[in-house]
Amino acid sequence: MGLSGWSLPLSPGGGAALVPPPPWHFSGEALGIDFRGDPEAVAAVLPAGLEPVGDGSASFVFCEWSSSADHDPRLIADPARGQYHEAYVAVAARLEGTSVARVPYIWVDNDLSFARGHIQGFPKKAGAIAITRAVAVGRGGPRLEAGATFHGQVSGLGVQLARGSVTLEEPAPEGFIPRALRLPVWHTRLVPDLAGGPPLVHDLARNLVTDFAVADVWTGAGRLELFGSEFEELAALAPVEVTGGFRGSVAFTIVGAEVRTAGPGA
Amino acid sequence: MGLSGWSLPLSPGGGAALVPPPPWHFSGEALGIDFRGDPEAVAAVLPAGLEPVGDGSASFVFCEWSSSADHDPRLIADPARGQYHEAYVAVAARLEGTSVARVPYIWVDNDLSFARGHIQGFPKKAGAIAITRAVAVGRGGPRLEAGATFHGQVSGLGVQLARGSVTLEEPAPEGFIPRALRLPVWHTRLVPDLAGGPPLVHDLARNLVTDFAVADVWTGAGRLELFGSEFEELAALAPVEVTGGFRGSVAFTIVGAEVRTAGPGA
């Protein structure tokens, strides 16, 4: 008797829950543009507890994800469930002297990813995202080769928010991990209370990640435009200088979270 | 300085937040089918603390909503933001002797509604929903008149979950409020903790509602089919008997929530 489910919806058999418990596995094709924004604007998206690096360094990443979960085989068995597109901006920061990152804004096109993200503290919104796929044969799209250009774009509520591209130059050296992917990301978990009063949840958290891997990483020249929208403050982070670009396969597993108390303004 | 927002995403100016604080106003066109499901199956979707009515009475409602918020004029100014479609099943229950309702399953097509719903405890998933609109002139669709049939359908992940219809018979008597709309709905607010351990939030809550109004309510003959899906347990609630149908305009304002402790299995 009783209702089951790690997340809503609860149901008698537990089969209706949107989000299964971790471990969660992620494999994706990432397209990233490294840039420097206005240092003050980049500092302004950090919560209390994170310190700005000072040079406005940031990355915009488009990613086509496949996801699965140890406790729910339905995710990998249904591409409409486990696969999705994502676009986000990550800014560099420091936490007690270590290099970390913060993702102030992120969009996805899948409700599982949306809900799973909010459980982590990713401030996800729905977006329409398109990312160039690499082709294996023919001329319908670019191949993984020098000179090939890969594009990404994201829109929300019918308004384009960002678009970028990377023209591949050369395979990255063995062991290279793009900056945008290698820093721990500290999120704010925030659940408002409709009954009034302070938030029900308000802390800082980062994912505990295992089995991080990259493959077929190329570096190249990046281009990036961030656009204005009355529903976003993304444009304040517009690039002053684009410093690099990459495209590659990436994977990791999320097994849990580390949590810290959030200060005011977090 | 610091970050602002009643919900994620937090931002320097507070303009990126997905969900503004209440009061929230809702105006919609609702199409509802009242039915009796298998009493045991209906009882099985109730959390600890709610008692079954015993006759399996329930309603399936399709609704086309317009929403606004006192503290965010952008919702009413952008139809892509404030408007959405919703489909849900509500079952009758009792709480300490009073008649209440429970919405075990619900789908929407808008991320604001999704996030706002989870703050209330509505266990929303994304769905593709289509509902017949009433037309004012011509023969492109049905008018609000006896004999006109209005249809609703919802699918998730490419699989049809429910479809129903109501053929209007007569305007409802003055003061009539469809059962599916008049009972307080008790939700489970549930936020899992990625760091392990018990949920961060786990209680029972109902919305505090003001300014409830209906208009142009018609009653009529309903039809309803609930379909199987490997991601849902909805089909267990399939109608044994359809007992009625209605179509009408409905509105209310949500100003807050009343909260109770959740027992085990809630």
Add this chain to the structure above:
Amino acid sequence: MGLSGWSLPLSPGGGAALVPPPPWHFSGEALGIDFRGDPEAVAAVLPAGLEPVGDGSASFVFCEWSSSADHDPRLIADPARGQYHEAYVAVAARLEGTSVARVPYIWVDNDLSFARGHIQGFPKKAGAIAITRAVAVGRGGPRLEAGATFHGQVSGLGVQLARGSVTLEEPAPEGFIPRALRLPVWHTRLVPDLAGGPPLVHDLARNLVTDFAVADVWTGAGRLELFGSEFEELAALAPVEVTGGFRGSVAFTIVGAEVRTAGPGA
């Protein structure tokens, strides 16, 4: 034996065809902004055979349609099939001394409407369209009353193409028909030949319309912005002056077409 269908796909039973034969019935809620564009730009979207009016007069219309067909009851029975949103620009022109209109650009969100439009000569593309609905009760959206503002927007491929609004001032006089709705629209029917050579179809056509009706028409102050897109030439028609706005219910039936030979450049 043999395959049946007025349009593709042909099938043994004729039930797979996307578009049924006329008569087709349309009932909609239209939001229109009348404006004057650059006269040369407006003249430039006319095919040979149509003469410019000279003052750049045009209208942008957002419409939420319900459609049905005498020979296919499935359209009115499934709201996912018969209902859709549309956005288009219409420019005034003259044909042999009579006032006509031309729709150079139009977007819809439904494949039936897309295919049915191309059969007429409407040059439809897919778009994401949102239009404010009028509410009957409550404060979730605007009512049909003086001072209420209705918005429309259309995007294609994730880029906003147009947005406009009308603030209602007063009900239109009895018998008033918005200019954007009352002129016959002359289309170019054009079907290219993949085998090379001239188009398989290339002529001018207008719909034969019966049972035209309007209701609840209000006039008011309009606002309109047309945006650039690398896939469109819409922005060339950007308003020099907005001359009016309206919102109302509209209906008509299409029973056939009148066809003329197209000249070069049509």
Add this chain to the structure above:
Amino acid sequence: MGLSGWSLPLSPGGGAALVPPPPWHFSGEALGIDFRGDPEAVAAVLPAGLEPVGDGSASFVFCEWSSSADHDPRLIADPARGQYHEAYVAVAARLEGTSVARVPYIWVDNDLSFARGHIQGFPKKAGAIAITRAVAVGRGGPRLEAGATFHGQVSGLGVQLARGSVTLEEPAPEGFIPRALRLPVWHTRLVPDLAGGPPLVHDLARNLVTDFAVADVWTGAGRLELFGSEFEELAALAPVEVTGGFRGSVAFTIVGAEVRTAGPGA
């Protein structure tokens, strides 16, 4: 002066046209299930001029396409424009003693592909299509390896139409081309005349294809289900026996068409 464009919409600069002229290049990842349907049902979807093979042999293919065009660099530069998903059934047939194929039903999720398909005679409708992607690293999805299962599904108007899967067994021998990809497909080009009378275009056509290539083809065990829908006749082709499965990269270029007169019932 005058209007330009190989397809609608015509525009002063020719930049608004939805479909550019050939050559068109296609590169895709195809997932196919070979099966035998009821021989009479399979024969019944052939137009006059095509003879049934007699054993009901057919294939269902899910494909994720990238497309480009020599005369329109915008297709490859915008992933929202050139990339799309497709699902179709192809049945084997004979034309004057040679082996050919016929695609009676096909769905896509992109308006360029929709319009380009109808120009060829592909009877495309809009569908929601999801196909498992191969991953390069990690456990978020399957890799190209023995035992990995890839899934495809398509829905239309919120109703699931088909789903299938292939569990990879071994790489196909060098030079192997899946049957579903190697036969010329004969289409019916059909354009109804809204002005009444016979269709404006009604013939049989096949694409002229160059640069056909496949890579990374695996064969394996297939599974396929075709579902009923009141808007389709697909379910009549439901598999009596699934005879094989494959997954691989495929590419070709369409440079034109060969056309034949259509007989009655074509």
